[in-house]
Amino acid sequence: MTDQKTNRRQQILETLAHELEIHPGSRITTASLAHAVGVSEAALYRHFASKAKMFEALIDFAEESVFGLINTILSQEKDTINRCEKIVKLLLSFSEKNPGITRILLGDALVGENERLRLRVGQFFERIETQFRQILREANLSNEARAAASIDATANQLLVIIEGKMSRYARSEFEKKPTIYWEEQWQALKNSLFR
Numbered sequence: 021m022t023d024q025k026t027n028r029r030q031q032i033l034e035t036l037a038h039e040l041e042i043h044p045g046s047r048i049t050t051a052s053l054a055h056a057v058g059v060s061e062a063a064l065y066r067h068f069a070s071k072a073k074m075f076e077a078l079i080d081f082a083e084e085s086v087f088g089l090i091n092t093i094l095s096q097e098k099d100t101i102n103r104c105e106k107i108v109k110l111l112l113s114f115s116e117k118n119p120g121i122t123r124i125l126l127g128d129a130l131v132g133e134n135e136r137l138r139l140r141v142g143q144f145f146e147r148i149e150t151q152f153r154q155i156l157r158e159a160n161l162s163n164e165a166r167a168a169a170s171i172d173a174t175a176n177q178l179l180v181i182i183e184g185k186m187s188r189y190a191r192s193e194f195e196k197k198p199t200i201y202w203e204e205q206w207q208a209l210k211n212s213l214f215r
Contacts, residue, residue, distance in 0.1 A: 029067045032057055033081070036074055040120030040129050044193045047132060072134040075124060079140055082121050086114055086144075090151060100159040100166075101214055104152060105206055108182055111148065112198040115186045119194040122186055149179045165214040174213055181209070 035057045039048045054061045068074045093106045115122045123129040130137045152175035167174035185198035
């Protein structure tokens with residue numbers, strides 16, 4: 021019975037992410053979500069106490085996926101520039117593979133929802149910027165490439181690149197992929213970001 025409940029929860033979350041992808045700019049109601057899942061609204065609430073809890077579960081998925089992979093990058097890669105590039109690419113690839121979750125992370129899907137959710141996605145991006153700052157501080161303590169500007173300005177610039185490419189992806193109704201031109205752009209960017 022537990023597996024069936026877990027499977028239904030997973031189905032609800034996957035359907036919510038899919039609905040966010042195929043209805044860009046639209047608000048997803050519990051009625052429309054229940055219809056898409058093929059259950060009653062009451063059945064949705066047996067698995068999640070509220071729509072906010074569904075969004076939170078998708079944010080949890082994003083955090084676990086992204087920060088788990090960031091930890092892998094940090095343990096396997098020691099070069100500052102490569103660490104930064106791989107983290108940016110990770111986030112762009114995650115966004116590309118998860119368009120519905122991209123809408124949540126950008127706050128687009130959270131308009132009219134609980135303010136706590138908007139704060140939570142803000143914290144997601146703050147953690148990423150903090151991670152960049154930490155990488156850049158470590159570089160200053162070693163004999164590696166350093167940020168050309170201040171650590172804070174460089175970490176912020178890397179985050180702005182991520183958010184900008186994700187926003188463009190969402191705004192294009194998921195047609196203009198965030199990874200497009202990335203290799204070429206990174207070659208130009210790294211020369212201006214690091215010395």
